[in-house]
Ligand SMILES: Nc1ncnc2c1ncn2[C@@H]1O[C@H](COP(=O)(O)OP(=O)(O)O)[C@@H](O)[C@H]1O
């Protein structure tokens with residue numbers, strides 16, 4: 001698939017839930033997640049994000065996050081690796097759902113990004 | 123507490139995760155959740171929402187939802203009961219976090235709602 | 245025209261049967277432009293309706309529609325739950341008026357859908373079947389061709405409500421799953437009326 | 440002024456000790472205007488730094504700062520992880536230049552915080568300690584009073600970045616937890632410089 005989805009959240013449950021939700025509408029996408037700290041607490045882990053990026057099968061990755069450190073860790077990783085990752089400052093659940101639905105039917109990136117615009121809140 | 127938080131999501135994991143996330147920043151709030159269908163699938167359940175409303179200890183409830191049927195079931199319930207529930211058409215995770223943080227320090231509803239305005243995406 | 249209790253029961257029973265036997269089709273339609281569960285959702289609702297009607301035989305039309313509404317609301321789990329639920333609940337309240345025409349009943353259900361869904365015709369939803377049926381009943385021209393035409397029309401629409409709306413232009417060319425399940429509802433009605 | 444490797448090691452070691460013994464204070468500060476975990480986060484980071492330094496004795500300043508950075512990045516789990524991590528990583532790269540003054544080193548760390556946090560002074564964050572310290576070092580006027588004044592100033596600010604920013608006006612009157620942990624960092628530096 002052209003696009004994969006990456007979910008970075010402070011909570012392992014949120015990350016898992018978002019994946020469940022969007023996988024139902026977009027069963028063919030590669031959706032990988034990084035939720036919570038290494039030891040399962042609320043927070044974020046660069047290592048988990050790195051792993052989720054490694055596991056993602058999309059040619060390019062559309063990335064969504066919730067708050068502060070999820071974003072900063074994601075950006076830190078972007079500086080370290082050279083896969084094409086598009087990071088969106090949009091509502092996590094709603095943005096990921098929108099992107100996944102469109103990516104599932106092979107919409108071009110411009111269409112996906114047009115639809116994400118109104119969800120920009122960060 | 124004056125305000126309680128209600129989370130309605132298609133996914134039990136999202137609902138649980140949002141609670142974990144916001145409870146960390148707002149440990150004194152009553153936060154109740156309704157996630158997924160009765161049998162644990164992706165979807166929503168009026169009964170779960172009803173239960174979460176019943177369990178909520180806030181004098182008034184600030185309610186957040188993700189997509190379509192979460193909203194419709196919530197609105198259906200609002201027509202059936204007479205507790206004061208404010209429903210916000212904002213980003214689920216980010217909106218709930220914002221409201222919880224402010225409610226935790228006894229901010230007035232006007233302040234909370236002012237801060238939710240920029241998160242309106244539905 | 246009005247529906248007697250015995251016919252209304254047949255109507256609901258036929259609807260429930262069609263939902264149970266067409267689960268796969270409804271899921272497939274929903275897979276194309278939604279999340280693939282409309283058949284599963286409606287089957288769950290159908291079973292709940294059957295169970296509720298078996299548990300307590302409704303004694304009035306209001307009872308029948310209310311029982312149907314509550315079963316749908318409680319068990320469907322998708323957007324179609326509160327939608328069909330609201331339609332039947334509103335119909336159950338309205339039908340207490342003995343003078344209510346069938347066409348008015350269906351219009352009241354349609355209005356319930358519009359209120360619950362904050363939607364209207366042309367948005368590629370079940371409303372695009374309910375409203376034409378209601379119109380046809382008012383004009384005394386209700387038959388299978390009305391349903392066929394409604395589904396054909398729905399197919400060409402771009403969705404602006406519900407999950408399919410995320411797909412925008414790409415939602416075109418597909419029958420909306422909720423429109424199809426509503427088609428089963430009104431095909432059941434035709435069978436009852438035709439007898 | 441420059442810091443030799445042996446002094447820089449002392450610096451980091453003292454910092455780590457202060458983080459471990461002040462976990463509760465940092466958590467309490469974060470409870471007031473954040474999520475209450477800054478002490479726990481920094482303690483986890485501190486332990487990781489200690490473990491990493493014990494595992495492999497750094498042979499250069501660049502090594503030392505890089506090891507510190509990676510331990511923080513990997514283990515802190517909160518926003519302070521990528522923040523301190525970026526500051527020390529940038530410092531580790533810059534310190535390869537032998538001519539680098541201590542004041543420049545700290546400014547480079549401060550710039551790293553600003554880049555990672557998309558933030559600046561006056562936003563009630565750790566930057567409001569780093570920047571005044573960097574300025575004082577440049578002016579050769581760095582002592583405890585600089586840190587005290589910075590914390591006093593931070594207290595009066597309204598947060599516009601980080602979790603405390605959600606509280607707006609209500610964030611006033613509290614010391615920012617990250618500013619406090621950075622105060623420990625620079626109090627450790629004073630101890631080293633004072634020897
Ligand atoms: N806002 C709305 N107004 C009217 N009908 C809607 C609306 N949202 C969804 N629908 C109808 O519901 C159907 C989907 O039902 P279902 O698949 O059971 O729910 P979900 O979308 O929650 O999975 C759609 O095909 C459409 O006919």
Ligand SMILES: Nc1ncnc2c1ncn2[C@@H]1O[C@H](COP(=O)(O)OP(=O)(O)O)[C@@H](O)[C@H]1O
Pocket residue numbers: 068069469473474476477480481516517518519520522552555556557558563564565566600601602615616617618
């Ligand atoms: N955007 C930012 N720029 C600079 N510093 C920030 C930023 N966001 C947070 N901080 C700093 O991080 C500290 C919080 O760290 P910590 O509690 O460990 O992380 P979290 O907020 O993820 O729980 C704050 O007190 C503040 O000093």
Ligand SMILES: [Mg+2]
Pocket residue numbers: 274278279280281282322
């Ligand atoms: Mg569906």
Ligand SMILES: [Mg+2]
Pocket residue numbers: 164165279281321322323
């Ligand atoms: Mg569904």
Ligand SMILES: [Mg+2]
Pocket residue numbers: 469473474475476477517
């Ligand atoms: Mg914190």
Ligand SMILES: [Mg+2]
Pocket residue numbers: 042043474476516517518
């Ligand atoms: Mg935290």
